[in-house]
Amino acid sequence: MRDWDDAFNNMGHVKGSDALPGFWAARAADYRRGPVRIDSDISYGDSAREVFDLIWPDTPPRGVLVFVHGGFWMRLDKSYWTDLAEGARAHGWAVCIPSYTLTPVARISEITKQIATAIEAVGHRVDGPIRLAGHSAGGHLATRMICCDSLLPPKTSARIEKTLSISGLHDLRPLLRTAMNATLKLTEAEAAAESAALRRPIAGAKVTAWVGGAERPEFLRQSQLLAMIWDGLDADTNLLVEKGHNHFTILDSMTSPNSALCSELAD
Structure with a gap:
C-alpha cells in the first residue's frame, strides 16, 4: 500500500525546507516596509482570521487577483506571502491575499465558504475582472470557486477571467489515509464533495x-x-509542468513580472 504521508511530505524531500517559513515571513515583511500601497487587515467575516490585505498597483487597477495561500489548510496566513503580489501588481493588477480560519477549528468546506466571501468582498472594492490563483491547498480553494456548486454569486462568477492552480490539490480523498487527517478531520463525503476534480466546472471556466x-x-x-x-x-x-522547480521554488516566479508564470496569470 502506498505511503500517503510520504506522498504529501514536501518538506521531507526538499533540503533546508525547515527554514523556509522564516524566510518567507522575513521576505514578505521587507516588502511591506517598501513604497507599495497596502491596505491591511480588511475584514470580510466575523472571525479573527477572516481578513485580507489588498496591494495596489501604481495606476488604476485592471482588476483584482486573489491569491490563496497553502499550508494544508492548517498552517500559515496571509503575512507570509505579501511579496508574491509584485509580479501581478507590476502588470497593473490589485492583489488580494486573504487569511482564513485553519483546521481543525474550521472544516475544509467552511474554509471554502470563507474564500468565496473574501472574493465577493474584494469584488466590491475593486472594479473589473477577477483572476484567481492559489498554491497547494490554496489551489484547491481557488478551483473550488469555479465549480458548478460554487458559493459565489453569479455576477461575481461572471467576472472571473481565469484561475491558476499552482501545485494544487484537486482530489482530497487520499488525504483520508494520512496522519494529518487527525487535524483536517475529512470524512469520505466531504473529501469527495470538496474535490474539484470530481465536480463539474462552471460554464466558460478557464x-x-x-x-x-x-x-x-x-x-x-x-x-x-x-x-x-x-x-x-x-x-x-491547460497543464504546465515547469522543469526544475519543487513545491516551494515554484512560487518564486510570482515576484517577477517577466516570468512565464506571471505572464500566464497577469497578461
Missing part, C-alpha cells in the same frame, strides 16, 4: 494547472487529474 517538475509524484498527479477531467467537461484547461 484554468491552468501549474506544477513543478521536481515535485512529489502525487502533486504532479493532482494537476494532471484536474486538467484531464475538466478538459473532458469542456473547460478551457
